[in-house]
Amino acid sequence: MVEKRKPIKVDEAIKRVMAYQKSGSIEFLPIEESFGRFLGDDLIATHDVPFFNRSPYDGFAIIAADTEHASSTNPVQLEVVGEIGAGSVFPYMLQPGQAVRIMTGAAIPQGADAVIMLELVCEIETDGKPFIQVRRKVKSGDNISLIGEDTKKGTVLAPKGTYINPGVVALLATFGYKQVPVSTKPAIGIIATGSELLKVDEPLQPGKIRNSNTYMVAAQIERAGGKPVNFGQFNDDFDTCFRQVADALNKVDFLITTGGVSVGDYDYLPAIYQKLGAEVLFNKVGMRPGSVTTVAVKDGKLLFGLSGNPSACYVGFELFTRPMIRAYLHCVNPIVKKTTATLGSDFPKPNPFDRFVRGRLSFENGKIIAYPIGLDKSNVVSSLAEANVLINLPGGTRGFTKGMEVSCLLLEDQEGES
Amino acid sequence: MVEKRKPIKVDEAIKRVMAYQKSGSIEFLPIEESFGRFLGDDLIATHDVPFFNRSPYDGFAIIAADTEHASSTNPVQLEVVGEIGAGSVFPYMLQPGQAVRIMTGAAIPQGADAVIMLELVCEIETDGKPFIQVRRKVKSGDNISLIGEDTKKGTVLAPKGTYINPGVVALLATFGYKQVPVSTKPAIGIIATGSELLKVDEPLQPGKIRNSNTYMVAAQIERAGGKPVNFGQFNDDFDTCFRQVADALNKVDFLITTGGVSVGDYDYLPAIYQKLGAEVLFNKVGMRPGSVTTVAVKDGKLLFGLSGNPSACYVGFELFTRPMIRAYLHCVNPIVKKTTATLGSDFPKPNPFDRFVRGRLSFENGKIIAYPIGLDKSNVVSSLAEANVLINLPGGTRGFTKGMEVSCLLLEDQEGES
Known part of the structure; x- marks a missing residue:
């Protein structure tokens, strides 16, 4: 006898699944291994950027007041008393009449309140000492990148659940995240069913096809950010199938089966759900391919019964399983864009x-x-x-x-x- | 003295780099580890699809000639002599007047030349034997997916250099690629230079910033498909720097340095290229950021001198290094899209x-x-x-x-x- 199933809309099916979403935990990984994972916590600016007042240009750090009366006809002469490379600091307080050569990115010395660009001064030597001639008035604050100008300490730069791309890695390094909090990957079990299935390395024979769903779904799980756990194939009797499903379910966060969800004689999954005491959220979706996609829940844990047909299996995964994985990884936007x-x-x-x-x-x-x-x-x-x-x-x-x-x-x- | 450099166009710079492209070798990985890699060889259909004539529907396999005179007023009665589930084959030759129940995907039995869909027949029992009534003429070949109809044996389904996504994994499994030929990842060395650089776990201090380029570039290398090898930071004297570069170059396929390519006093790279005997392909590109990006070649091996500025470093990598990585991985289209x-x-x-x-x-x-x-x-x-x-x-x-x-x-x- 063919059971009559009532199809529900795709959006309603997603909603029913997402009602069971749960968030995973967090683990810490060396920054070198963080690329491609998802942030387990907000990435916060642990200091102001810049961290010190710095020069955005190559030039000379000066005291602006010294240039009050400077003009092309009345150049002001300042003595160059030192040089600050990137990474070093000037150890003295700058005095009126003095200037310090400063490189891009270097810290403004104490006492200085402006930078004049290299190309705007004339470097001369008087009595064996280096001087610069300034021919224009410079205002206090000119060419100084101030502490916190780019980013204030405490700013959330990327929220929890963000995919860690190379730019996020750069931020993690900048702010001292030697160990990075990342979302733990959910473990997702895969069981393939179908008496027509051969193993990948078995020679073909009439009536049979090789099992491709297990490997495809494993790759889809990886792409979504989860960890596949392969429990193999089964085409045995009902009791063996039941034990395999019940056993696998205990070892994973979600369980995927492929095949066996239709209404044919060899489709064991409906009976397995029943024996498990799992609640079936839906067993028919108004879509092609994948109308037989079934999702059940047992003690809050989801069982995705994807179709045995590769295309239908693929679609069912992306629509229903992937959002659960992304939610587990703390993504704010778990649904496929x-x-x-x-x-x-x-x-x-x-x-x-x-x-x-x-x-x-x-x-x-x-x-x-x-x-x-x-x-x-x-x-x-x-x-x-x-x-x-x-x-x-x-x-x-x-x-x-x-x-x-x-x-x-x-x-x-x-x-x-x- | 400030050296005067002549900028070249971005496209010309890419062309000069790509003149040194080389292809890497191939390694074999278990199919479970192939996701995210690049095919090292063409993926070929190792058999016809379908591999046997199969039924695309649930129904009955019959001999079309038996229905020659069938109509709604003159139904033809055929004896149901067996059932073929997915994965099994019917062991006898179908005889005139016989039909076999067949499931979706199952092999057409010998002697049958058509399938009639389940919903178009009437199942009856006569003298304790199962029969079907067919009320229309069925043509030879109806509802049979023929051998090779979808894909012919020998077809290239994905060329060498293709990124292995979940769909490609499905194909690999279907065609029995238990071990997958993938392109070997190029090893790409990274050396960060700059006396302002602190390690990621060092506390900040005035004038300094943490080294973010090493980690960012490592993630960019991974995204592009390569394998980063971190040789650390240097801010020592010239001889130390030179030895580090020369040593690292021997251990990798390409070498990236960040920083040290400007014309300042602490920019050692130009002198290192000279001492190495490396030919500088260009040392100024007409672009912002990253105008100081330098690429040199030593014995056919490329040295990418990226800017120390994170944004410029990022851009320089994507424009110049990434295409070399993709070419190494045998990608037909190595340039950023x-x-x-x-x-x-x-x-x-x-x-x-x-x-x-x-x-x-x-x-x-x-x-x-x-x-x-x-x-x-x-x-x-x-x-x-x-x-x-x-x-x-x-x-x-x-x-x-x-x-x-x-x-x-x-x-x-x-x-x-x-």
Whole structure:
């Protein structure tokens, strides 16, 4: 007997899943290993920037009042009493009538209140001593980058949950984060089901295909920021399957199964959920591919029952599992980012359900164009390799033509949306 | 005495660097570790897809000729002689008057030449035996996915140098790549110079800043696909510096130094290149920031002399070092990908040189908008964290206003261009 399932909308399905979101903990990593992780805590400016009043130019640090009456016809002469390279400080208090040669980025000496640029002075020697001639009035504060001018101590420079890119790494170093608080990766179990599945290194035989879902999903987990844990494949009897699922669930933060969620004779997952006492949040979603995607919850822990079909599995992961991973990593915006684009070619086939068509985003003359790729038969794996978006085509009775406005999910994005 | 340097154009500088590109070798990794690497060889379909004639639907495999005279008023009755689940094969030759129940994805039995969908037949029982009634003519070949229909054996599905995303991983698994040929990561040395530099865990002191370039560049190397090797900081005497550079160069594929390439008293790099006998490809580029970026070559090995200023260092890396890394990884498109965008806010300050302004790309109503971020003082690190593009503003006497068309370099892109 074929069980009748009631499909729910994609947005409603995401909402039901996100009701169970939980945040992970924090671990500390050496800064060298922080790239590609997510901040486990706010990145805070631990000091003012600049930390000291500094010179933005090569030039001479002076006392502005000395130049009060300077002009091209009445140059003021100042004695050069020293030089400050980057990283060094001038050990004396500057006195009236004196100047100090100063390099870009170096600290303004005590007593000085302005810098005059190198190219605006004339360097001379009088009685064996170096002098500069200043031919214009300089105002107090000229060419001095003041303490805290760029960034005030205590400013949050990147919030908790930010993806750590090279620029964030630079900030971490600048502010002394030798050990970086990063979000712990959630451990996500993967079990592949299906009696047609061969192992990757098994020779092909009629009726069978190699298991690609386990490896694809593992890579999707890594891309999202989680840690895949492979529990292998099963195609045994129900009791073995049940024990494997129950056992795996205890060892991970979330569990993904691929296959076995349809209503066929070999689809064990519905019965496994029941025996586990897991609550099924939904078992049919109004979308193609992936309508059989099922999510259940057991003691607050989610079980993602993704389709065994690679394309449907891929879509189900990005829509439902990825946001949970990002939330676990403390991301403010856990949902896959959407953008509006122009459809780059016709997609004539209408479908009563919302479709998520694999596509390729292209930037053309400042516009965003989305091209559907492959035949989009749900069993064609090859187009997944090229896809960087899922084009969301709403269900209805009409097809879609080139030039129409469509919504796309950005698969390689690290920012997301709320 | 200040040495006079002649600036060259950015494109010319890239060309001079790329003349020294070299390809790395290949290593084999378990498929589980291949995500995020680059293919070291073409990914080839090692078999036809489908590998056997298969059913795209749930239904019954039949002999089309049996339905020659079928109609709603004259249904044809076929005996159901078996069932083929996914992964199994039917062991007999189908005979006229017979049908076999077949699941989606299962192999078409010998003798059958069509599939009729489950919902189009009526299942009945006669004399305790199962039959189906077919009420329409079925054509030979109907609903059969033929061997090789999706992909022919030998097809290149992803060329050498392709970034391995989850979709590529799925293909690798499908075609039995248990061990994946990936491009070996180039080892790229980093030496930070500058007497103002403190270590990340040192307390701040007047005149000094912490070394952020080493860690930022290491993350940029990782993002580009290389392996950073940190040789530490130096602020010692010339001979020590020289020995460190010469020693490091022997241990890596490329060497990056940060700082020390200006014309100041503490800028050792020009003299080090000379003593090494390295040929300087250029030591001034007509761009801001990063005009002092220097690239030299010694025995075919490149030394990237990036600026000590974090922003200039960042830009210099993306423009000149990254393409060399991508070429080493066999990427067909090693250069950072460009796109046209609309400037999202004014950038009034003109500059005689081409500028690379840190920016943030935003997708708004199908259009690509680029917003300059931060003050873009070249010493403000904080805006690097937010940047996902460098906006290229050509040199000239005019500023730039919101709405103008600008070119952007996409920092997070994995595809590149040629």
